Amino acid sequence: MTTPDEAKRARAARRRHKHERQAVVFGVLIAFLAVSGLAAAAIYTGAIDPPFARDFTAKESTDDKVTPQPCLPADTLPVPYSSITIRVLNGTDRAGLASSAADDLAARGFVIESTGNSTSYTGVQIAFGSAGLASAYTLAAHLPEARFIYDDREDASLDLYLGKSFTAIADIDAVNLDPTVAMASIEGCTVIESLTPTPRATTAPPAAPSAPVEEAPAG
Structure with missing residues (x-):
């Protein structure tokens, strides 16, 4: 039969174990956020290259x-x-x-x-x-x-x-x-x-797919 002292010690052990798990979880989260913040700062300042392609930015016109x-x-x-x-x-x-x-x-x-x-x-x-x-x-x-x-x-x-x-x-x-x-x-x-001149296009640049057909050249 469990005595009151044993029950008290068991509850204390469970609380201590719970606190230890919480400390580990919060420690991992804090470390992850710290590392992420440092990495973001390094990418922003150009110290390191981003780990992703930048092709999704606006297409150059x-x-x-x-x-x-x-x-x-x-x-x-x-x-x-x-x-x-x-x-x-x-x-x-x-x-x-x-x-x-x-x-x-x-x-x-x-x-x-x-x-x-x-x-x-x-x-x-x-x-x-x-x-x-x-x-x-x-x-x-x-x-x-x-x-x-x-x-x-x-x-x-x-x-x-x-x-x-x-x-x-x-x-x-x-x-x-x-x-x-x-x-x-x-x-x-x-x-x-x-200034250095660019090569001249000898003909009109290729029409865009949505570009309309022009009328006959103006007189």
Whole structure:
């Protein structure tokens, strides 16, 4: 028969065993959290690489690639619109966007070489070669959001890429160009002699799967 003292000792032993198990469990949890915190801090600071691939981050788009923007030489005047030849390319899912923009530019005196489709992206870009820098700035006055792409073409022609953010050519009254006044370089630009041109696309970039077929080239 169990005596009261034996029962008391048994209860004390059970409590002690329970406390020991709790101490082990909490000790393991605290150690795990400490190790996890140190690992997270090391990954955040770049001390170690994360143990997972980073492919799930947002897919890089054409507009994610920020390229240096070229400066104009001093005293560069606007180029007459009739001397600027443009290929207009649609980078959206809006049918006929390039043709519509081309018609607006043609009405202002620009020469439209052709219209077509481009890969899908967001912004507005003007591609040009070293001979077309002044022409690119002149066209950009009608497209305030445009960014420049400097390529290795040898002529002064331009490629105008219209992305999803494009709505319309700027109102003619908002175009601040005076044929007798030198144009200003954009803020933070780089002298073009220090830039390396990218290879020019000889044809329009492959159309995105959702890109519409453009109408016939604008006249």
